[in-house]
Amino acid sequence: MERVFNFSAGPSTMPIEVLERAQKELVNYGEAGMSVMEMSHRSKDYQEIIDRAEGTLREVMNIPDDYKVLFLQGGGSTQFAMIPMNFMHKSKKACYINTGAWTKKSIKEAKLFGDVKVVGTSEDKNFAYIPKTTRADFDQDADYAYICQNNTIFGTRYTKDSLPDVGNVPLISDLSSNILSEEVNVSDYAMIFAGAQKNVGMAGVTICIIKDSFLENTNDDITTMLKYSTHVAKGSMFNTPPTYAIYIAGLMFEWVKNQGGVKELERRNNEKADLLYGFIDASDMYTGTVATEDRSLMNVTFVTGDADLDAKFIAEAKEQGMVNLKGHRSVGGIRASIYNAMPLEGVQKLVNFMKEFEKNNR
Numbered sequence: 001m002e003r004v005f006n007f008s009a010g011p012s013t014m015p016i017e018v019l020e021r022a023q024k025e026l027v028n029y030g031e032a033g034m035s036v037m038e039m040s041h042r043s044k045d046y047q048e049i050i051d052r053a054e055g056t057l058r059e060v061m062n063i064p065d066d067y068k069v070l071f072l073q074g075g076g077s078t079q080f081a082m083i084p085m086n087f088m089h090k091s092k093k094a095c096y097i098n099t100g101a102w103t104k105k106s107i108k109e110a111k112l113f114g115d116v117k118v119v120g121t122s123e124d125k126n127f128a129y130i131p132k133t134t135r136a137d138f139d140q141d142a143d144y145a146y147i148c149q150n151n152t153i154f155g156t157r158y159t160k161d162s163l164p165d166v167g168n169v170p171l172i173s174d175l176s177s178n179i180l181s182e183e184v185n186v187s188d189y190a191m192i193f194a195g196a197q198k199n200v201g202m203a204g205v206t207i208c209i210i211k212d213s214f215l216e217n218t219n220d221d222i223t224t225m226l227k228y229s230t231h232v233a234k235g236s237m238f239n240t241p242p243t244y245a246i247y248i249a250g251l252m253f254e255w256v257k258n259q260g261g262v263k264e265l266e267r268r269n270n271e272k273a274d275l276l277y278g279f280i281d282a283s284d285m286y287t288g289t290v291a292t293e294d295r296s297l298m299n300v301t302f303v304t305g306d307a308d309l310d311a312k313f314i315a316e317a318k319e320q321g322m323v324n325l326k327g328h329r330s331v332g333g334i335r336a337s338i339y340n341a342m343p344l345e346g347v348q349k350l351v352n353f354m355k356e357f358e359k360n361n362r
Contacts, residue, residue, distance in 0.1 A: 010337070041237055066211060076206065079174070150298055196245060201245065225238070273295070276350065336350060
């Protein structure tokens with residue numbers, strides 16, 4: 001069977017070059033005589049793998065020297081709790097902007113550890129826009145401010161030029177579904193975290209990028225495994241890390257570099273998004289579900305206006321080799337996730353199908 005165009009929101013499509021290299025090295029990595037999956041994380045061979053992964057990520061994201069990079073387990077859901085456990089202990093206050101399912105989950109976890117101030121929310125319109133905030137909305141003695149930069153389910157995002165003005169409050173951002181898709185200034189954040197299963201390869205590892213001065217504020221009176229300082233001290237290997245997921249992430253970072261870096265991928269991603277949104281805006285059948293100025297570059301959400309027609313669209317698209325276009329169960333409709341590894345060819349095929357579907361179902 002030929003490979004399909006996989007529009008899944010995650011786990012998501014990966015570059016064929018990365019998959020083929022992993023296939024080539026699956027049974028015998030380099031001169032190790034074994035697979036990475038069999039390799040001791042304490043071995044010289046594996047230390048080189050994780051060091052190279054971190055070094056390449058630092059290069060492609062231009063991560064300053066005064067930031068630590070960690071490869072952790074537990075996904076974003078564990079970060080929702082780890083962040084307040086570690087950092088919400090001075091004023092015991094944090095400011096959150098609620099833009100969807102993932103921030104709702106993170107707010108719920110943070111409330112277990114202190115006072116959560118929701119300084120903005122778009123829940124009144126089913127998270128179809130990014131709420132506007134001002135510096136005055138953020139308590140300047142808060143331990144941190146928190147956003148989800150791209151909302152996979154609802155299809156909204158903060159652009160790099162529209163981050164909230166939080167004043168002197170340390171900013172933490174969940175970049176799980178848009179990391180490496182466009183350039184970001186890491187210095188704008190006290191912490192960035194991202195699950196790998198969208199733009200960084202396979203599920204199993206979560207990247208945390210944390211400013212040294214922010215790490216000085218961590219709470220030591222918590223369980224060892226959930227302290228960031230534990231993992232910093234041991235170079236992400238306090239316990240056995242998700243070794244193969246980190247290896248795949250390293251291959252993905254090298255792929256990003258070889259494509260011309262994040263700047264080139266941002267150009268491609270804008271080209272893909274402009275093509276798809278442009279057709280939606282010109283169509284008489286399809287309607288985008290979020291505010292135009294807040295549209296995600298990665299997750300394009302739209303509807304036909306009829307649930308049965310949406311279902312027919314998804315079924316017929318699958319027959320033509322375009323899969324996982326069903327919107328999240330909480331919102332319905334159609335969602336095309338066009339991460340870094342989705343080629344322009346895939347988006348062009350989707351738009352051509354949309355044209356034909358509209359003509360046949362007027």
